[in-house]
Amino acid sequence: MNKLRLLPAILLTAFLSSCFTGVEYTPRVGAREVKRENITVTPEDTFLAGVTDESLGEWRPGKRFRVTNDKIRLIFGATASPYDSLEGKTLIFTGAKEAPSITGTSVTDISFTAEPGDGRTFVYRINRPIAKVKGQGPLSVPFTIQESLVDDARKLMDGQHYYVLTRTWRDDSDNSLNGRQFVPVTVDSVTPGNDIYPIKVSFTDERGTSARLFLHPGPRSYTPRSFPALFSFTNPRLKYPSITDDMWDKIINGRVALDMTREECRLALGAPREVDRGADNSYIREVWLYENGIYLVFEDGILKLYRH
Incomplete structure (x- = not known):
């Protein structure tokens, strides 16, 4: 194995060993515990809930x-x-x-x-x-999409303005593209999708960039690619008035920077796969672990070290 590839992990281990000297408690938690919030039903949750296959x-x-x-x-x-x-x-x-x-x-x-x-x-x-x-x-007939399902979604979505909530945009074949999140988009068309996600939404952002998102109608809990997981009726920026414009620009593009808060990092990268928590006499520290070797290290809720 290439020793250079091991260097970031070795450095992180050394850093954490020094950080957690005198640790009192180091629980490991999953992504669900990074941010607990009361789940309320939103207009987005019910928007396509009635769009279903016919009996x-x-x-x-x-x-x-x-x-x-x-x-x-x-x-x-x-x-x-x-x-x-x-x-x-x-x-x-x-x-x-x-x-x-x-x-x-x-x-x-x-x-x-x-x-x-x-x-x-x-x-x-x-x-x-x-x-x-x-x-x-x-x-449902296997390997088909009922065109009535697409027609119902089209009547609700075609030409509408939303804010997209994911940076993972798609092309016509549902391949991943790098996009921006929390930006305004206009729906250009709603057409049949694929086996898993029957609705293909084509849209254009405020810069003129066009892309696609594939979704399944229904409430948020029904599928990871439901309407409320992908789109918002209102500007998400309004929920975070304390975040500066510079930090918000980084969040939109999925980037982090030193001295970001945990909330800003969560908005930029999403919830981590795993969290390690610890404390010594001076700081409360957390390490957020993501896929592909990405990690964030916080001291008292402020980002002090990262690999992204």
Whole structure:
């Protein structure tokens, strides 16, 4: 192993050993304990909570589904061939009926045609009677996105102005891009996303930079990429009037600097993966550990050493 790569860790160990001489208590805590706060329901939490897939009972012939992956052939059984290329195409719902299985139990056959296509019918079989399928609530077809879901999100979001809460922006393929957080953006379009995050939001910031974010509708706890985790209706800067403009510019760009407070560092980098706490006769010290070897060392809540 390259000894130079070990140097930062060796230096940190030496620093902490000297710092924690006479330590009285050194608990190790997780990210959740870095900042405790009362969780309240916000307008952002409920904004897309009603945007969901429709139940089978709500489907009507002509309902459209965007195919996200050619693996959809697997759910169509003998009605699809290994050579069918359906990714990127649109499936049109034509109907659903109850049928007997080879064991005599009742199953539900859901039929689709492809657009564009050759007129063939693809059948997705669910091993439950149709009454139970209709009564189960929202129904998702694997490897597809219901276009009605995207339409509902588009009606709410298209052309709106928000503040983006993450620096991890995305391109059209959901690859990571370096962006800025807590800055105003305008939504340019809302289109189908991918298997996991069905909504793709294209936006432009106040500098004219365009990017994408992929999200799943629903409340904050439903998915790490929900609307309230990615966007705010109001300027986050207003919550922190004591933070200087210079420090806020660093926070926006995900940078830290000596003499930052713990709150400023948390805003800049997010919650740490792990926290080590200790105290001696002079200081209360904390070490925040992040992925990729990033660490922050605080004395009495003020940043005194970091690797970023």
